[in-house]
Amino acid sequence: MxxxxxxxxxxxxxxxxxxxxxxxxxxxxxxxxxxxxxxxxxxxxxxxxxxxxxxxxxxxxxxxxxxxxxxxxxxxxxxxxxxxxxxxxxxxxxxxxxxxxxxxxxxxxxxxxxxxxxxxxxxxxxxxxYENTKICKPSNLRLEPDGEWEHMRIVAIGFSTGLTPFLSYVRYMAAHDFGKSTGEGVRFTLIVSVRHPGQLMFHEELLEVERLFPQHFRYHPVLTRVWPDDWKYSTGRLFRVGATASGEPVVDLGPLRQVVPDLQGVHLRFCGNKEACHQLEMGLRQAGITPLSFRSEVW
Ligand SMILES: Cc1cc2nc3c(=O)[nH]c(=O)nc-3n(C[C@H](O)[C@H](O)[C@H](O)COP(=O)(O)OP(=O)(O)OC[C@H]3O[C@@H](n4cnc5c(N)ncnc54)[C@H](O)[C@@H]3O)c2cc1C
Structure with missing residues (x-):
């Protein structure tokens, strides 16, 4: 039509x-x-x-x-x-x-x-x-419907502008008191990875939401290339690709697991480039970690 x-x-x-x-x-x-x-x-x-x-x-x-x-x-x-x-x-x-x-x-x-x-x-x-999707699928990041997300423990990883869908989540959840009125409320961890401090997006706003909803929202900005001496979050890559003696790729999820030790107990979300998404999936597979659910979007 x-x-x-x-x-x-x-x-x-x-x-x-x-x-x-x-x-x-x-x-x-x-x-x-x-x-x-x-x-x-x-x-x-x-x-x-x-x-x-x-x-x-x-x-x-x-x-x-x-x-x-x-x-x-x-x-x-x-x-x-x-x-x-x-x-x-x-x-x-x-x-x-x-x-x-x-x-x-x-x-x-x-x-x-x-x-x-x-x-x-x-x-x-x-x-x-018009919106690109009306249903939640593993290959998109449409937030679960009201009545579902409030009961979830979500860890979202956004590489650079991959923050975008999760910023929408945060703003929507904050407008709903992170689902507190429906019971326990959501627990949402947002990990954003950028190269240097000048690339942090809506950083102050995210810190403020975390200050207002400490039981429900955790913000963890990662700097991969340049960081100040007093940076209190992670630095460097969240997961690193190496190789076995025979040349097979091996993904070390160590830095990510330091931020979220219990990845198997969360609904994991990722937005960023295709290569990083594949690395994350490979790292999960190699470590034998199966999150409660995994959904991602790559552009
Ligand atoms: C669901 C979704 C959400 C997105 N959200 C964001 C976002 O929030 N922020 C963001 O920066 N980007 C987002 N993107 C990516 C964005 O749409 C653009 O692809 C990106 O900004 C690059 O645009 P570009 O025109 O520079 O290059 P490309 O889109 O890579 O296009 C480069 C060239 O490839 C050709 N081409 C590309 N697509 C087609 C096509 N469908 N058919 C024929 N030829 C084509 C054209 O010749 C074009 O000149 C999203 C993409 C999707 C699918």
């Missing part, structure tokens, strides 16, 4: 690392007119899902279709789609470069619209923001 795109505005840009990482906010209109009829637009995106936008390609100078995981949540920031985008440095990188340029600041200043995909509601009487 014919896809519907609505013109959104870039309403906020936060450069986390120049030319490398930016947090972007796109604001979607609350009403959209099709063939002379105005339809209300609902924002019911669920934490951990992604929206579809049409940014410009730096290399191709064409509008492209790209998915972006939302880093805030519809409940606390309706119609404002925040995401975090990094320059991939892949050979064919296109939109990920554009997002880091001053042209994006121009688009924001001039109010140049950027398309975001909508969908019809079931009754075809209203529209909602």
């Amino acid at each position: 014919h896809e519907i795109f609505v013109p959104a505005r870039i309403t906020h840009l936060l450069t986390i690392e120049s030319q490398e990482i930016r947090a972007v906010e796109l604001t979607v209109p609350e009403v959209y007119e099709i063939n002379g009829v105005s339809y209300s637009v609902r924002d019911a995106m669920w934490p951990g899902t992604a929206f579809l936008a049409r940014p410009m390609g730096y290399r191709t100078r064409k509008l492209r279709r790209r998915m972006y995981t939302r880093s805030n949540c519809s409940m606390t920031a309706p119609y404002v789609l925040q995401t975090i985008i990094n320059h991939t440095h892949e050979e064919k990188a296109d939109t990920s470069i554009w997002w880091q340029t001053s042209e994006v600041e121009d688009w924001m200043r001039k109010g140049i619209p950027l398309d975001v995909r909508l969908e019809w509601d079931d009754a075809h009487t209203g529209l909602h923001i």
